[in-house]
Amino acid sequence: MTNQDNAKKLAGEASLSHIENGMTIGLGSGSTVYWMIRKLGEHVKAGLDVKGIPSSGQSVAWANEYGVPITDFSRTQRVDVAIDGADEVDGQWNLIKGGGGALVREKIIAVTARKFVVIVDESKLVSRLGDFMLPVEILPFGREVTAGRIAELGGLAKLRRNDDNGVFISDNGNYILDCDFGGIQEPKALHHQLKQLTGVVESGLFPGMADEVMVGYSDRVSVLHD
């Protein structure tokens, strides 16, 4: 296992300290969350009574594989804690998410949760967001027009493709534009500008939403509080 994988594992597993019996847990997406779900499955087997609301098809699959019971918003609208990864985290805990294309469901879960815990390895910490191309989920119809509107905001938008060069389709049946805005000076303002564009479903900017950030290093976890 690489040092980075180990850092993800440590952060993912440490996040279980937020979980108590009876909770409904927002299950994020990505390779760091994988370790959280896997460990959570061990706790469930040992008797922990929790349910998870997964944010992606991949997380549903992991929850099933590791024995974490799942539920959905038709059964409960209470999420006690959401635990999720990020692609970038700045000093004010603004996030870029969506590298795996799960940003819309992740955000619905994060805004519903009483507590939103972010788990990352140290490589995700940045002084300013924007080296990572900002994922923006858009409706397929009129994608060229929407990309043009994003360009007017200063973002060079590239349609996400799969490894086989087909267009990437999100779990919601939409497209993802990976947008280069250069360094993002004002994440909250840019997020609101993007949200106002017809055709944009959601931006991968999560400004000021995290309650706690758990940072994994190769040999330890550092917890950043408010």
Ligand SMILES: O=C[C@H](O)[C@H](O)[C@H](O)COP(=O)(O)O
């Ligand atoms: O859409 C994907 C999610 O936002 C992930 O949480 C994010 O990309 C981080 O993933 P990872 O832990 O694999 O770096």
